[in-house]
Amino acid sequence: MSAAISFRGIISIIGDIVEIDVRAARRMGLVPRNRELALLEQEGQVFSLAQVVRLSRDSVSLQVFAGTKGLSSRASVRFTGEMMRAIHSDNIYGRVFSGAGVPIDAGPKLDNDPRIPIAGPTVNPMARVLASKMIRTDIPMIDVFNCLVESQKIPIFSVAGEPYNALLARIGIQADADVVVFAGLGLIHDDFHTFRQAFEDAGVLSRTVMFANLASDPVVERTLVPDLALAVAERLAVEEGKRVLVLMSDMTAFADALKEIGISMEHIPSNRGYMGDLYSQLARRYEKACDYRGAGSVTILTVTTMPGNDVTHPVPDNTGYITEGQFYLHDGMLDPFGSLSRLKQHVIGKETREDHSQIMNTMIRYYAQGVEAEQKQAMAFELSAFDHRLLRFATAFRERFMHLDVRQPLEEALDACWALLAECFERDEVVIKQSLKDTWWPHAETGAQQKLAQSS
Incomplete structure (x- = not known):
């Protein structure tokens, strides 16, 4: 397609869409393609770049990049023969x-x-x-x-x-x-x-x-x-x-x-x-x-x-x-x-640590129970000692993991999960594979865990 031939033929201007009569262009051997770029020219200057967005037998619709404000129906069109690149x-x-x-x-x-x-x-x-x-x-x-x-x-x-x-x-x-x-x-x-x-x-x-x-x-x-x-x-x-x-x-x-x-x-x-x-x-x-x-x-x-x-x-x-x-x-x-x-599931436990899957499921399970405990508290139900532990867990989980400003490499985050479980629950209370607890459960009691044991 020749990029040097321009012609007139604007039928309508609706919003930023210009409809062009292309029968004259076809007689000159120009066959516009979908998504092809075109130049709208007015008073000898380029008005805007446009793109073909619809083809029909005798007309083509162009989406004008710069909008159609100030565009005359007497403006000419020149198809470039190029797509956006x-x-x-x-x-x-x-x-x-x-x-x-x-x-x-x-x-x-x-x-x-x-x-x-x-x-x-x-x-x-x-x-x-x-x-x-x-x-x-x-x-x-x-x-x-x-x-x-x-x-x-x-x-x-x-x-x-x-x-x-x-x-x-x-x-x-x-x-x-x-x-x-x-x-x-x-x-x-x-x-x-x-x-x-x-x-x-x-x-x-x-x-x-x-x-x-x-x-x-x-x-x-x-x-x-x-x-x-x-x-x-x-x-x-x-x-x-x-x-x-x-x-x-x-x-x-x-x-x-x-x-x-x-x-x-x-x-x-x-x-x-x-x-x-x-x-x-x-x-x-x-x-x-x-x-x-x-x-x-x-x-x-x-x-x-x-x-x-x-x-x-x-x-x-x-x-x-x-x-x-x-x-x-x-x-x-x-x-x-x-x-x-x-x-x-394609990477957990394969590219990551063996405890990843178990700790992920356990943390979410206890957080869900903590949210339920918060709802019970809001409705003034009597809470058990375990409910109070769940409340502490849910609050700490939001602060340490859910806030967007928290930044931790994966391995540190997994260790932090184990630490939070150890702070809020007794080792035997946590339902997780025993071999993983033997390997990853924190051995020394933290200050928070000691306080929790005293309060219970």
Whole structure:
């Protein structure tokens, strides 16, 4: 396709969608393709970049990146013959790109660096390796109770106001990964600045690649950011053997952008105004997570906000069918009851200590009983001596493990679990395999344990 031929033919402008009559273009031998880029020109100057979002026999719909305010129906269109591509080279580390794949960090130009296509097909399952390696984050509620596994795709379910971006930044800083690719979707400027500053202050910016679409940026770019980030992640994993962790916040903003575009194109909406292909759109991105045979891996961790804390909302509801569990962020803490990692059994006891599985189940069991004891206390029921021990356990469990500012390597966290059990319960009270208690139960009584024994 020739990129030098421009023509007029705007039929309508609805929102940021421009419909073009392409019969004249076809007579000139131009055949636009889906997702192809085009330039809108007005008064001899480029008005905006646009992308083909719908094809029909005689017309094409373009999503205009810069919006259509000030665009005349007499403007001309020039198809470039190119799809959106992402920059890929050794020069991208520490750089920040917009949703159009353009550097926005005032760094050196990358015009001569190679570019790679985005939004390609997912990997053939026969070329995938079964997930079997753990990504350590030094966050006990993840490492101990719901391990993050290489090639896993998993969201953080949360609501507006929760510190999910702070948690995501901590994981990006502390995670045992070669490269972190961050994709910001509809971020306010303060959140974007917080991510960048956090990576820079922690000294990990040199292994980080950032793509950012701010709330004030074009909506269409919000739909491209995941594809740009995942294309770079795939190339780093396949060609360079890197263990890549992709962080995306927030996938609900991505889905809302798809809904906005669909409504502008007068598509018939499905559940709550979202388009009927929401599941496919989300799955196409999440299924990029992969452990490549003979190469690296791509692990995807996202944020999915739930409007009204409604897990049946179309975005978290569809996400739950695609991903392999979820982390549930509630009241500023990772909730052990709402969180689940369906791949943790591939690493617990295999890549971790022999006591990991037993101590994980025991801690959650006693915490659940402690929550029940708190409910009994709130309803003024009489509490037994064991109930009081459960209350102490539940309070200490939140302080030592559930708060987001807690940072412990896995082995230290497992030791801390044993220590907490020893503080709150007698050795014979704890139901756990005897051989493990013989090996890992603290031998010396702690001061807290002595006080507990005196009070009972």
